[in-house]
Amino acid sequence: MDSASTRSPSDHGASARPVAPKGHRGRTTRVRGRWPRLPSCRLSEPRPLPLLVEASYSPPVRMAVVIVLVFLVVGSGAAGATSSLPGLPSEVTGQPSLSVRPAVVIFTGDGSGVLGGRDGAPKWNAKKGQFVGFGHFDWKVWTAQRAVGDGVVWARTCWSTSCEGHRYSPFPAKAVASRPVGGRFTRLAVVSVETGKRFVDCRTVQGTAAAGYDYGPTFRCTP
Numbered sequence: 001m002d003s004a005s006t007r008s009p010s011d012h013g014a015s016a017r018p019v020a021p022k023g024h025r026g027r028t029t030r031v032r033g034r035w036p037r038l039p040s041c042r043l044s045e046p047r048p049l050p051l052l053v054e055a056s057y058s059p060p061v062r063m064a065v066v067i068v069l070v071f072l073v074v075g076s077g078a079a080g081a082t083s084s085l086p087g088l089p090s091e092v093t094g095q096p097s098l099s100v101r102p103a104v105v106i107f108t109g110d111g112s113g114v115l116g117g118r119d120g121a122p123k124w125n126a127k128k129g130q131f132v133g134f135g136h137f138d139w140k141v142w143t144a145q146r147a148v149g150d151g152v153v154w155a156r157t158c159w160s161t162s163c164e165g166h167r168y169s170p171f172p173a174k175a176v177a178s179r180p181v182g183g184r185f186t187r188l189a190v191v192s193v194e195t196g197k198r199f200v201d202c203r204t205v206q207g208t209a210a211a212g213y214d215y216g217p218t219f220r221c222t223p
Contacts, residue, residue: 085144086180088188089205089213093128097212098184101147103136105175107188107203107215112156114168115175115190122154122168131168137175147177147185153192176223184213189223 087098091106105115111130114122120135139149152170159167173192177185190201202221207213 085142086177086183086185088147088177088185089207089215091214092132093130097209101139101142101149104134105137105188106130107190107201108218109215110156113190113201114154115151115173116154116170117151118170120152120154120170134168145178145180148175150174153190153194155192155194174223187221188215189221191223 085100087096087100088102088105089097090099090102090104092102092104095102103116107113107115114131114134115137117135117137121133122131123133124130125132134154135151137149137151139147141148151173153173154168154170156167157169171192171194173190175191176189177187178189179186184205186205188203188205190203192199192201200221200223201218202223203215203218205213206216
């Protein structure tokens with residue numbers, strides 16, 4: 001017998017494997033021995049994530065950051081509050097169908113009565129097809145239930161083409177909007193003083209969001 005077949009596993013070192021003796025084809029005779037020990041595997045511990053380093057800002061920089069954040073918070077709150085308030089139709093070309101604190105309100109169907117301010121100077125605008133430049137009406141109060149302001153009523157006092165430069169005349173006026181329904185005030189009362197006389201012009205706000213809003217005929221009311 002070949003001497004290689006009679007060697008023990010220790011003769012081949014720790015990595016020897018069992019071999020089949022000659023004459024035994026297809027069969028493997030296991031020689032007792034000790035299999036080599038694999039090196040132990042140690043799982044590496046997870047590394048901690050790097051901590052955020054707190055930036056050290058100087059007091060002026062910190063103050064500037066705080067001021068910016070306050071303006072952002074206050075601005076977003078004011079925008080949300082304004083969008084939830086009821087509006088009025090201004091009836092000015094290019095303006096939304098409903099506006100909060102509109103500078104100009106054309107409350108008559110023929111454009112003969114307009115809420116505005118003394119800073120105005122009405123003139124015809126051919127592109128818009130209407131008079132512009134009525135100034136800014138000053139709304140003192142605008143809440144979810146009521147709006148109150150003062151300014152002037154620009155009243156059409158001349159319809160002739162000969163009075164091109166003075167077709168409108170300003171008269172002191174106050175306005176009260178009330179009865180909010182569906183995101184709009186449904187009543188507007190305008191109190192003006194013209195040539196020493198007090199006039200009260202009350203209008204209803206009519207229409208729908210799809211078709212648009214306008215002011216109905218005048219009627220008598222108590223502002």
